[in-house]
Amino acid sequence: MKRLVIGAAMVAATVAVRAEDPATSISYQEEIVPILEQNCATCHLTGEEAGGMSLVGDMAIGFLVGKPSQEVPAVMRVEPGAPERSYLVMKLEGTHLDHGGSGARMPLGGSPLDGRDLARIRAWIAQGAKS
Secondary structure (H helix, E strand, O other): OHHHHHHHHHHHHHHHHHHHOOOOOOOHHHHHHHHHHHHOOOOOOOOOOOOOOOOOHHHHHHHHEOOEOOOOOOOEOEOOOOHHHOHHHHHHHOOHHHHOOOOOOOOOOOOOOOHHHHHHHHHHHHOOOOO
């Protein structure tokens, strides 16, 4: 058990360092798209579903970055450079209700994202949420 905790801490530290190092950017295609497609796209497939967004591949970025959330229009789904002000992060971390949001924590009906995937999403947003 001790090894597992230490290993998880090392992964989280590595991702956190990458977020602060502009020379080592998080790849949207290689790191973010797989997280979205594995955890979100089953419910957010075409953009016609709840939330009004598709979270599939290249389409996802156009529905996320710089777009107001439906639940709290004053809060962007993804505000480049500001993961703490991005509704996507709030919904994934379950803090959206504290910011005037509604509904359930995402992914709906699934397990919350693991710390490594959340750290990658936060790092991508902190680095400007680029494709």
